[in-house]
Amino acid sequence: MGLSLQILLPFFGGLAVLFAPRFGRDYERYGTIAVMALTLLVLIFSALNGDSGRWLQLVQADWAPSFGIQVLLAMDGLSAAMLAISSILGIVCVFISWEVTHRSAMYHAVICWTVAAANGVFLAFDLLVFAFFWELMIIPAFLLIGLWGHGNREHAAMKFLVFNAVAGLGLLAAVFWMGATAPEITFDAFVLSEAGYSTPVQVILLLGFALAFMVKLPVPPFHAWLPDAHTQAPTAGSILLAGLLLKTGAYGLFRFPPLLFPEGLMAVAPYGMALGAFGVVYGAILACGQVDAKRLIAYTSIAHMSIVLMGVCGGVHFALAGAGVEMIAHAFSSSALFLLIGALQHRTGTRDLRELGGLQKTAPAFATSFAVFFAAALAMPGTANFLGEALVITGMFQVNWAFAAIALVSLVVSVVYATRLIGAIVFGKPKSETAVFEDLKPYELWPIIALGAGTIVFGLFPQVLIGWLRPAIDAALLPLGVGAP
């Protein structure tokens, strides 16, 4: 029951939040925080009371037996980490949206539903239910961008919707085919993992899955929705996109292809790594050329998530561990950067790098926070981001040196765009937009401190994180025929 609460609590919490304003001012905000905190508490409780085996918690019950649909929820360290991130980011979103008044109840309900759907993705092992949550996740995010976004928001929301819905078809088709061709109709991922498809079939099915995952990740050439969605989304939208939605893509890649299609994955892994390598360089180069701060960070997200793709396709212990760490690190660091840029836009009304500058004089707390995540963006040792990248590069050295070299190039280019970003915002003389700038308020500062602490603590003491991820990494490697090193 604990696991289904991870989905049901935010879902019905979101419903309740809709009516919260009737009872008092700001009740929708307190309500959302309460729901998220409760979800987090339940998560901690069920993780602490978890089994020591492969899964911390496993829930299995029939849902619609005639269609082979089950409630099959399973949580290991990786899922737990992602669930924790989703609840924490939910709280962060409430904090930083304190000044959103337009349809405030609906806004907070949508945040809850995004979290609910993402939590479903992180838990479901019945493939049909997984696909259901996968599609469901798009809707609240679509609303968030389309209703509370900036500027060209309808365009961005449509682009987001079309890209993700079309890509979801690949996943859905593959899942239906697998369920229907099974001897006894089932969508149980563990049962289907023993179906024994031939390699060509596996490759085709994998491509269906991978299409959905790679669009969500996103990896070039499927990334065109992300820069638009990020720029036009409200701050909370950007945070949920970067911290949660992109991570579902990474999570899916991490979880399902090695489990369901090991041979297929082995067959296409070199192409996956090549695509990842291309994405790393392409994203980084384009990040150097942006004049819109949010767009710039969006392109860095593309580069970093491409590293995750490289890691997953690497198929060795280090690469997978790196992919896992990078996922979590990027959730922290990119959400924090979007939070800061959101604060900036709220105060100055612009994200144009050419109109900003000189914040070290007017807003020291902002400048200091920015410097921390600047270091994380360029993968400074001591941040979790470095750990992730270094592990992936180590894995690449075991697999193919060329990919390792390309990943190393990204380390250099990341300095170029990161210094460009901080140079345009924090350095320089204050301009007309930034001459009067209110420094970060406590409700913005606390989320930043939390995210910064996560980045640095996991960077310096990765033992905890690696320990959580171990079972998932080992399980992903087992079908590939690669034991622990």
Place this chain on the structure above:
Amino acid sequence: MLAYLLLLVPLPPLGGFLLLALDPYRLDRRPVLALSLAAGIAPLVLFLPLAIAYFTGAVGDMIAPAFTLNFGQYEVALAMQLDPLSAIGASTVTVVASCVMIYAADYMSGARVADLRRFFALMNLFQAGMLSMVLAADSIVFFLGWELMGLCSFFLISYNMTSPRAFAAGQKAFVMTRIADAALLAGLLLLFLEATSVRMDELIPAGLAAEESRAAIIAVLLLVGALGKSAQLPFQTWLPTAMAGPTPVSALLHSATMVAAGAVLLARFAPLIEATPGVAAATAIAGVATALFGALCAIAQTDVKRLLAYSSISQIGYMLLAVGMGAPGVAMAHFVIHAFFKSLLFMAAGVLSHAGGGSTAIEKLRGTAYVAPISFATYTVGAAALAGFPILSAGWWSKEAILGAAVEAGPFGQFLWLVALGGAALTGVYAYRPVLCALRKPLHDAPKGHESWLAVAPLIFLAIMSVLGGYLVEPIIHEMGGHAPHAGLGIEVMGALAAITGLIGSVAVTFIPSWNARIKRARRLRAGMQMDAIYYAFLVRPYRRIVRLLSGRDGRLGKHIGEGPEAQEGGMGDPVGTATVVFGLWLARVVTAPFMPDRFDTVIMRGAREAQRAGLWTRRLQSGRLRDYALGFALGLGVLVILGWGMTWG
């Protein structure tokens, strides 16, 4: 138990950084200075007893484990160690950094409190980085410290945050060193894969045991890492521009830390370098070429800080030569001596140029010798050490050791010795130029200025070390397990002659007007052979073109539709992403095209009319309020979920 004292050494500066950066107490000027000084000098206080105990033999080599990470069979143990290299390196770093911090407390006293806080926070972090690098017993802590220095150098060089020039200098330093750092990281990771451990004492044997081609690649990667951080050819261009930072930054960066860190890296991994003769030769050649190049460029400088920057480039070239000749002990001896006199030179030059009106131009130093006599005297001592003034200066002893090591290394070494000897003579030519200039009568009004004791005290101490440090050279070489080269009296006389030739040359270029004018005309040499311009033309500009093209900012990839800054820029970038969108739209059109002149239209239209009627009724449901829709949607979904749940109870 004593070993755990090691772990404490980098902590005070780290704590100082945290307190100053987060600033929970809103510290004012005096507390900031007091805190940062305490944090900066504490490592010396902590490490000095250890170092004394170590050098007197009271304690032996030791390793202090911090904590262990577990990656399956790979055990990653983070630790700090005390061995000859780390003892010598950390002693030097703590001593020199303490001097620089005391000097900086005076030098920066005019800054705003906020700037002061930032400056000292970064200086402390920088110290912590260098200390953890020197003391590291594993490649992770080593690289952590190495990169921390890179990050701090970026912020310190661009300390003057409103100046675009300073920012560009910091960015350039960061990017150039990061290129080398990427190579170093690759090298360390490859070593890690060979050794399945990160411990230094296991990495080096594993590197030696690796197959030949792989060992060579690792050695080359490590060498590249050192070249970048130490601003050796071909990475040297970032260092002269880095002079945009305040003087104490230069004094710390150039003497015992950042720039010299490359030498420490090579000394640490010297067995791997020596194991591959080609790489050892490359190290020596890179070193000697940089030594000569730096000296030549330094002669043509008209700015005392840039002159000192090129002298650092040149002097670290000598250290690389020593490593390449298989004498890392000699390199470390020069590292120590160089740290003393180079920090001295920068700090004394800072005082002198303040006295001369604030400009760092050599010409502007005229007459400052009479205003700031102590700084002038200490500068002279430092310059003598830099030029290797025979016997009296510490620099002579360490440089002779390097030259001797080259001579002993066979015919190839003797050729390099000849080049290095030429470099040594040139060193004299530039080293004394600011000294001689400061002695001349001022051109216009007499310069005004004063020397505060806070600034002068470290200068005097370092000047003493720059003289007496000669006694340290041989013990250091022995401590590092090498032997002091004795190449014979003839070689030593040659070295002395080179140094004296340099002094004469320096007098000549200062006082013979035509020679002086020749230096002023040497524009190409002054700009570092225009390597900067070459890099700009062949690397930076093409890169920027690619970036502008791909991001659509030059408008060659089609017009952007809509609004926002990217539309103002005029173009639609991201060709790969755009191609996907265009392809998708085309596909959608192609798929729907056959159905466009719709045959079933009429049938459907009839249906549509019926539907419209039904729609008129359902319109009542469509209140237009999104909240209602969401409610309906959510309720429906909830009912489904509950229904589904209900089935499971059966």
